[in-house]
Amino acid sequence: MERKLIAPTILVLAVALFTACAPQAAPRPNAIVYGTTFQPNTLNPITAPDIVSRSAIEMIFSGLVSANEKSELRPALAESWESSADGKQWTFKLRHGVKWHDGQDFTADDVKFTYDTVIDPKSKPTVAKADYAGLQKVEVVDPFTVRFYLSQPNAAFLSLLVLGIAPKHLLQSQDLATTPFNRQPVGTGPFMFDSWVQGESLTLKRNPDYFGEKPKVDKIVWKIVPDSNVLALQAGNGEVDVAPVFNPKDAAALQSSGKLALHETLEGNTQISLQLKNPLFQDVRVRHALAYAIDTRSLIDNIMAGAAVPATSDLLPTSWAYNPDVPTYGYDPAKARVLLADAGWKPGTDGILTKDGKRFSISLMTDAGHKVREQVILAVRQYWAEIGIEVKAATQERNSFIFDKVLKGDFDAVLLQSSVQIDPDLSRRFHTNSIRNGQNFLNYSNPRLDALLDQALATSDQQTRKQAYSEAQRILAEDLPQISLFYPKTQYAFNAQIQGIKPSPTNLFWNAELWEWK
Amino acid sequence: MSRQIASRAAQAALLLILVSLATFSLVRLAPGDPGVFLYGTSASAEDIALFRARWGLDAPIHIQYLRWVTNAAGGDMGRSYQDGRPVLAVVAERIPASLLLAGTALLFATALGVGLGIFAAGHRFSGWDRAITLLATLCYSAPAFWLGIALILVFSVRLGWLPSGGIRTLVGTSDAGDLLRHLALPAAALALRDVGRFARITRSSMLEVLAQDYLRTAAAKGLRSRTIALRHTFPNALLPVITLLGMSIPGLLSGAVIIETVFGWPGMGRLAIESAIQRNYPVIMGEVLIVATLALIGSLLADIAYAVADPRLARSERE
Numbered sequence: 001m002e003r004k005l006i007a008p009t010i011l012v013l014a015v016a017l018f019t020a021c022a023p024q025a026a027p028r029p030n031a032i033v034y035g036t037t038f039q040p041n042t043l044n045p046i047t048a049p050d051i052v053s054r055s056a057i058e059m060i061f062s063g064l065v066s067a068n069e070k071s072e073l074r075p076a077l078a079e080s081w082e083s084s085a086d087g088k089q090w091t092f093k094l095r096h097g098v099k100w101h102d103g104q105d106f107t108a109d110d111v112k113f114t115y116d117t118v119i120d121p122k123s124k125p126t127v128a129k130a131d132y133a134g135l136q137k138v139e140v141v142d143p144f145t146v147r148f149y150l151s152q153p154n155a156a157f158l159s160l161l162v163l164g165i166a167p168k169h170l171l172q173s174q175d176l177a178t179t180p181f182n183r184q185p186v187g188t189g190p191f192m193f194d195s196w197v198q199g200e201s202l203t204l205k206r207n208p209d210y211f212g213e214k215p216k217v218d219k220i221v222w223k224i225v226p227d228s229n230v231l232a233l234q235a236g237n238g239e240v241d242v243a244p245v246f247n248p249k250d251a252a253a254l255q256s257s258g259k260l261a262l263h264e265t266l267e268g269n270t271q272i273s274l275q276l277k278n279p280l281f282q283d284v285r286v287r288h289a290l291a292y293a294i295d296t297r298s299l300i301d302n303i304m305a306g307a308a309v310p311a312t313s314d315l316l317p318t319s320w321a322y323n324p325d326v327p328t329y330g331y332d333p334a335k336a337r338v339l340l341a342d343a344g345w346k347p348g349t350d351g352i353l354t355k356d357g358k359r360f361s362i363s364l365m366t367d368a369g370h371k372v373r374e375q376v377i378l379a380v381r382q383y384w385a386e387i388g389i390e391v392k393a394a395t396q397e398r399n400s401f402i403f404d405k406v407l408k409g410d411f412d413a414v415l416l417q418s419s420v421q422i423d424p425d426l427s428r429r430f431h432t433n434s435i436r437n438g439q440n441f442l443n444y445s446n447p448r449l450d451a452l453l454d455q456a457l458a459t460s461d462q463q464t465r466k467q468a469y470s471e472a473q474r475i476l477a478e479d480l481p482q483i484s485l486f487y488p489k490t491q492y493a494f495n496a497q498i499q500g501i502k503p504s505p506t507n508l509f510w511n512a513e514l515w516e517w518k
Numbered sequence: 519m520s521r522q523i524a525s526r527a528a529q530a531a532l533l534l535i536l537v538s539l540a541t542f543s544l545v546r547l548a549p550g551d552p553g554v555f556l557y558g559t560s561a562s563a564e565d566i567a568l569f570r571a572r573w574g575l576d577a578p579i580h581i582q583y584l585r586w587v588t589n590a591a592g593g594d595m596g597r598s599y600q601d602g603r604p605v606l607a608v609v610a611e612r613i614p615a616s617l618l619l620a621g622t623a624l625l626f627a628t629a630l631g632v633g634l635g636i637f638a639a640g641h642r643f644s645g646w647d648r649a650i651t652l653l654a655t656l657c658y659s660a661p662a663f664w665l666g667i668a669l670i671l672v673f674s675v676r677l678g679w680l681p682s683g684g685i686r687t688l689v690g691t692s693d694a695g696d697l698l699r700h701l702a703l704p705a706a707a708l709a710l711r712d713v714g715r716f717a718r719i720t721r722s723s724m725l726e727v728l729a730q731d732y733l734r735t736a737a738a739k740g741l742r743s744r745t746i747a748l749r750h751t752f753p754n755a756l757l758p759v760i761t762l763l764g765m766s767i768p769g770l771l772s773g774a775v776i777i778e779t780v781f782g783w784p785g786m787g788r789l790a791i792e793s794a795i796q797r798n799y800p801v802i803m804g805e806v807l808i809v810a811t812l813a814l815i816g817s818l819l820a821d822i823a824y825a826v827a828d829p830r831l832a833r834s835e836r837e
Contacts, residue, residue: 031689041556041796042601049557049565124572125553130562177572178602198611199784199792201688221688226779226788229667230683233675239682399797400549402559407566419560428560437562 031219032498032515034508035231035240039224040202043185043193045164046117047176049127051419055507056222059204060101061164061187062211064092064111068511069265069504070318071422073158076212077106077165077188087153087460094144098211100167101192108146112138113168115148123176130437131160153458155465159423164189190215190513200224216500216516220509235260235493242501242508245491247371248307254493261496265503266318266487268418269311270373272364272380273482275411276443280362285343287480291329292336293387294380296485303375304488311484313473314418314426316505320462321424323470326477336387345388353388361390362412365405368395372488373415380415409441417488420505424469427453430476444481523818530814537810538590538803542583545802552599552797573599586803595807596800598793605804609789615685616785620774622701623708624766630709631716632759638717639724640747650717658714666707666780673703683782704781708774712766719762723755730754756827764820767812 040053045061048054058066064078078092098106115138117123134154139147150157167186174181185193190212191204202222206215225231228246235243236254245251245262254260274281274290281287300308315322345353345360353360364380366373374395381391396405405411418429427434432450434440449472456468477484492508494501500514553569554561570576574585589596595605631654638650674682680702686692687700727733728751736746775787786805793801 029689033689050555051558121568124568125556125565126568128557128560128562128565129568130564175602178597182601183603197784198608199788200685200782203688219689223684223688223782224784225683225782226791227663227782230670230780230782233670234682237675237678237682239674397550399551399554399795402561403551403554404549406559407554407561407563416559419558437564439560439562 028517029219030217030517031221032217032517033221033223033239033241035223035225035234035243037224037226037228037231037244037246039199039222042182043196044166044171044176044179044182045185045187046114046123046126046166046171047182051506055509056202056204057164057185057187058162058189058507059191059220059509059512060185060189060193061166062098062189063162063164064094065158065161066510067159067162067422067504067506069502070320071159071504071506072320073162073422077111078161081158083460087155087458088150090148090150090157091141092146092148094146095211096144098188099209100169100188101186101207102167102170104167104169106165106167106188107143108140109143110165110168111146112140113172114163114165117166117171117176118163125177127163130439153460155457155460156423156425159421162422191220194219210513213513215513220512220515238495241498242492242494245493248305248489248491251305251307251491251493259496260493263492263494263501263503264307264489265492265505266309266316267490267505268316268420268487269314269484270308270376270415270417270486270488271311271314271482271484273406273411273414273416273442274480275409275413275441276481277409278362278412280360280412283343284479285339286345287483288329289336289339289343289387290384290389291480291483292332292339293383293389294329294483294485295331295383297331299376299379300486303372303379304486307489307491308486309489311487312477313484314429315424315469315473316420316487318505319424321466321469323473325470326474328477329483333383333387340387347388351388352390359390360388361392363392363394364413364415365394365396365401365411366415367398367401369398373417376485377415406441407438409438409443422506424465425453425457426469426472426476427457430472430481442481444479446475446479449475449479522821526818526821530811530818533814534807534810538587538807539583541803541806542586545799546579546582548797550797552799555796586800590803590807595804598801599798600796600801605800608801609786609804609808612784612786612789615783616774616778616787619701619704619708619778619783619785622705623712623774624763626705626709627712627716628759628763631713632720634713634717635720636724636747636752638721639728639751640743642725647721651721654714654717656714657710658718660711662707662711662774662776663780665710666704666777669703669707670780683780685783704774704777704783707781708777715762716759719758720755723758724751727751727755753827757824760820760823760827764816764823767816767819 038052040056041050042048042053043057043060045057048057062076064076065073066076067073077095077098079095081090081092083090094108100106115135118126119129119132119135134150134152136149136151141147164187170181170186171179183196190207190210192207194203194205196202201224204220206218208214223240225234231243232245232247232250234240236257245254251262255262274287276282296310300306300310312326312328340353344355348354348359364377366377377393381393384391406414406416428439430440430444430449431453432445435443435445452468452472456465459465492503497518498515499518500511500516502511504510551566553566557565574582586596597604598608634650638647641647670682673680681700685700687696733746733750736750775791778785778787779791789801790805793805
């Protein structure tokens with residue numbers, strides 16, 4: 001009889017052992033744990049172009065300027081600046097008494113070193129060199145004054161100076177790709193590097209000598225939680241204090257406990273880019289028809305659970321240059337059919353539109369694994385099928401999708417999410433000059449738009465720029481090289497006891513020094 | 519015996535070269551590009567080209583392979599594209615976590631699985647036997663991610679007993695007890711599948727041996743059934759179990775890809791996924807080669823254990 005009890009007894013003992021090890025309730029450490037599915041690649045500001053690395057880097061490093069939640073630029077390491085009348089020279093007065101985390105003094109030499117390295121073709125890899133192509137040289141005027149020389153005026157230039165300044169004394173004559181600095185950074189930002197365990201966590205500690213407002217928490221910890229379902233559970237459970245909510249349908253459940261608060265910010269335009277080299281899309285009536293055929297409202301309600309806003313352009317409604325007053329295309333399949341008929345497309349025997357013996361059959365792709373985008377392409381296939389277009393919907397692993405399809409322009413239509421930039425300049429995606437280096441993979445070319453974009457970069461007057469971008473957005477909405485669907489809301493769930501969190505569209509941590517426990 | 523080991527070692531060296539060639543070709547023929555991981559959709563052709571030039575990806579592919587082999591032969595497995603650290607360091611720092619998780623799971627799975635298998639064989643066709651067989655089949659066929667999430671829902675969310683992921687408490691105290699608490703769920707999820715495998719194979723192997731005449735003799739002599747099972751049957755039923763153990767050894771390091779992902783366990787399985795997503799070629803190569811080496815060692819050890827467990831094999835080798 002007693003033998004039968006052995007196994008259950010062992011089981012009970014084992015469970016008791018594990019639970020007995022539970023730590024006693026201790027006072028809450030003055031730290032905030034951020035749960036994330038992503039981890040940085042490197043913590044060196046010069047070599048990190050990706051947004052995940054940069055949001056960690058911006059806590060450790062300061063730039064000459066920094067952006068707030070409205071993408072407005074504020075002084076950081078630079079106290080003030082002025083540009084010459086022709087807009088080609090920018091002079092920055094630097095803050096005095098700033099120290100690197102290792103105690104050395106910050107000077108203009110560090111600024112020159114950072115930007116010299118970025119624009120030097122021999123130093124690689126770095127942040128996107130194309131962004132800094134107009135920067136000719138950087139001159140140290142005195143230890144606290146530095147001057148930038150541009151080949152032509154560039155109103156977006158200031159927004160590029162959020163780049164973290166790196167210490168010359170630690171990085172000169174180092175190989176950027178392999179220097180240990182990439183994992184043990186020394187900056188001037190509100191938080192100092194503490195530890196980084198690959199695949200597990202990144203810990204930053206308070207910098208008591210920060211030149212701005214002193215951080216309120218002792219530590220900020222990034223906890224890597226690779227599975228987004230588990231991350232949602234951990235947010236609900238209190239195992240992490242702040243976490244992005246990946247499935248809009250989780251948001252309500254997380255909030256209902258009362259222990260969590262939600263913060264929303266808009267993400268980049270989720271849009272369908274059309275390959276304009278394809279003769280099928282060269283008639284603007286066809287592009288309009290494709291837009292009229294999609295019920296964006298229904299996509300937002302059913303796929304996004306309401307957590308999105310209809311989109312009109314790559315600029316977010318929060319941008320100062322956003323133009324709300326552009327042509328939009330409400331759901332109207334009848335109108336879509338009329339437009340297609342006007343363009344010469346007639347239904348064939350199988351119901352698919354044909355013109356000159358050619359069937360209207362296209363592929364629509366997106367990156368595999370992104371649940372929302374996967375559902376959207378299936379819905380859009382249905383919408384376009386209703387107006388007589390045959391759509392082959394497919395997904396591909398993200399890396400090869402971007403490299404082999406998007407950047408090579410090898411697609412008919414792709415569903416993408418545009419990245420959000422601090423400056424409203426739209427040249428990278430739509431200027432004719434960007435076709436050459438593959439960034440304008442739509443192959444869109446419109447001299448009138450090119451002129452507007454050039455003109456907007458050549459002036460520093462914000463009102464003039466705003467007018468130019470308003471017009472640019474109107475032209476793009478009319479010409480429709482891409483069909484804007486919606487701006488998804490990024491939702492962050494965070495412990496309701498934390499105050500000060502105010503995510504920007506590009507960075508949750510831009511004001512991390514102000515976060516604190518109530 | 520030693521002659522056997524020597525010939526196996528020679529085979530192993532050849533196999534490793536083939537593995538490296540196969541991995542290199544597979545990884546490099548796969549679409550995608552490491553630069554894209556960094557620059558994303560706003561990548562310019564220039565940035566991608568500079569990235570490729572920095573890491574020698576612009577050379578002809580056979581030259582790249584020769585360079586890699588030459589360096590690897592000298593112990594230099596290259597550097598991670600991610601942060602430039604040597605591949606060996608990147609891989610080595612992941613080994614302890616995987617070893618701990620998979621080792622604990624294997625230990626539990628073997629002990630529990632073999633025990634259940636012996637018990638089931640001893641009570642063949644009884645209710646117990648059927649229950650164990652059913653349980654073993656369920657454990658073996660439950661998808662790992664489902665099992666993981668189910669354990670988290672019960673023990674972390676519902677009961678609040680154990681943490682749902684990670685390897686230690688990041689903020690506050692972290693000691694051996696803390697490690698055990700973090701280890702419990704992933705190890706259980708990983709072990710449950712293998713319990714099924716070990717129980718099934720032990721049971722069928724035991725049954726095969728139990729049908730032998732000498733065991734009927736032992737029973738006729740009046741030996742206790744427990745003695746028969748443990749002393750006379752089990753050692754002879756051990757061979758398939760040893761094979762299974764030998765096959766499990768590379769798994770100790772290759773990591774449990776899915777369980778490590780569900781539980782955020784920073785081991786080799788996670789590294790494999792991360793480096794594949796990043797197209798971090800040198801790290802993928804390094805990891806595959808290290809795991810392949812261990813697989814070879816594992817099967818060698820299993821062969822030796824065979825010889826020890828079954829003296830007939832060792833003798834036939836000597837003759």
